[in-house]
Amino acid sequence: MPGTSRPTLLDALLQAELDDLKERQLFRAPRTVGSAQGPVVTLDGREVLLFCSNNYLGLANHPQIIRAVQAAAATWGTGAGAARLISGHMTVHEEFERRAAQWLGCEAALGFGSGYLANLGTIPALAGPDDVILCDRLNHASLIDACRMSRAKLWVYPHGDASEVGRLLSRAQAFRRRLIVTDGLFSMDGDLAPLAALAEAADRHEAILMVDDAHGLFTLGEQGRGAGEACGVLDRIDLLMATCSKALGGYGGILFGSRTLIDYLRNRARTFIYTTALPPTVATANLAALELIARQPELRDRLRHNGERLRRGCQRYGMPIGEGRHQILPVLLGDSGRALRVAERLLEAGVLVPAIRPPTVPDGTARLRITVTAKHTDAQIDQLVDALHRGGQAEGLW
Ligand SMILES: Cc1ncc(COP(=O)(O)O)c(C=O)c1O
Incomplete structure (x- = not known):
């Protein structure tokens, strides 16, 4: 039985690494x-x-959302039972995506199991070995992992340096696609990406701009439409990713874009296709939170x-x-x-x-x-x- 016998050779190796982390003050425990x-x-x-x-x-922990979730559990049960493309796609998933896209003012949206999964599914679906990705040095780990998984050429630029992005793009014309990937509101630093300058560089060099606004969407901008709205360039972002686990207080990832992009990701994003749909109670919490934000x-x-x-x-x-x-x-x-x-x-x-x-x-x-x-x-x-x-x-x- 795993974990019940004498310490194994593997345990000894892992313990040595854990001891090293402790020595360097880097050990973590919840x-x-x-x-x-x-x-x-x-x-x-x-x-x-x-x-x-x-x-x-x-x-x-909002009473109105809790009531909506209680009612959803009574109606829909607790699990979705299957992946979205099999039989797990329920009315509430569809309603959340439709309302979220409408609220942001874009054509379509696609829900994922988490923000991490949204990034891991989207970037490798769009970029491969013939492409180049320009990635801010301080981007979130999920973006970095997604870039590595894509097997595209990865060029990391200094934090927030849009001029360097322009310079790199001018040397990137031989690639099939050029993708700029950045956090919107940076998760550990609390500053905004220079989205107007990045959008400008993307236009000039025919690059795609993807913004992970996990922290900014629903919180920043006059209407809460995030870093893109705060920087006045929401309509120049090609792909906008966010999570339902932060300002919405629920769980799940969401990707906003054109109808074509969303149709494509439904067919190509492996972390959308090969995983079970969000529980309907969670999708209900996300939807109820969205309605509440729009009114408050x-x-x-x-x-x-x-x-x-x-x-x-x-x-x-x-x-x-x-x-x-x-x-x-x-x-x-x-x-x-x-x-x-x-x-x-x-x-x-x-x-x-x-x-x-x-x-x-x-x-x-x-x-x-x-x-x-x-x-x-x-x-x-x-x-x-x-x-x-x-x-x-x-x-x-x-
Ligand atoms: C910038 C950023 N992107 C993606 C994620 C992942 O989102 P989730 O917690 O929904 O997996 C997080 C949060 O953890 C984040 O801070």
Whole structure:
């Protein structure tokens, strides 16, 4: 029986690697949350303030959505039973895709099992050995994995450097396709990709622009249409990917594009074809959240307010924070051990913000990645800033 006998040779090899990770302060283990998501959660039996969730609009535990899911479970049951192209494609999957595309103002949308799967399915379906992909150095791991899986030539450009993208594209005319791939709102840095300049470069060199806006869609822009809307170039993005697991508070990935693109991906994206459809309850939660967001722009206003309050608080104490002006704020500490120690002090003060270390971020850029949600109060944000100020002071950082 696996895991019940004496340690194997494999265990010994793996243990050596784990010991090495521990020595370099890079070992990871989950903490167990014993309550629903919200500004306050129970952690190991104690209430703490949560400032590391992507539940940006507070919809992961919303009474209206919970009621919709309860009704869906009674009607549809709990599992989809098969892949979408077999018999798992239910009315609610179709309705969510139709409503999401309508809300964004594009022709069509395709749901995936997760955001990770959306990227892993889409990029290799579009690019292969005859193509080149230009990938921002700080893109999310799922984009990087998808680029590698595609077997296209991969050119990594310095973070946010649209001029370099233009230069690289001018040397890329021999390739069959040229694909620019970028996060919209960067997940660990909280800054926006230079989408207007990237769209310009894509037009000039007949390249395709794909934006992963997992963090920006539903939160940024006047209508919540994300980084593309905030940069004024939504209609110049060829493929827009997002996830339902962050601002929507549910689960699943979604890819927006033309009708032709979506028909193509339904036939070619392996992570769409060869996996079971999302449970109908989850698709219902995503749909209910979308309806709610469309009716409640004040959630985005509050999120913006909270992001600004956090930034101002950190600036007041001269903390080394990132450039972004949105709901993700990195406090850059450099060394992994230092980041772990400050995170530990925060937890002692009743605030959960884990240290983010390599390989999630480049070597030497360990940080606290703070996220606010629309549900945090001013007092809770002030409490975080105060705890951070005291924690950093105790470590001699500011
Ligand atoms: C930029 C980005 N893309 C993709 C994903 C993957 O999305 P999901 O959690 O739905 O798999 C994430 C989040 O984890 C992300 O931050």
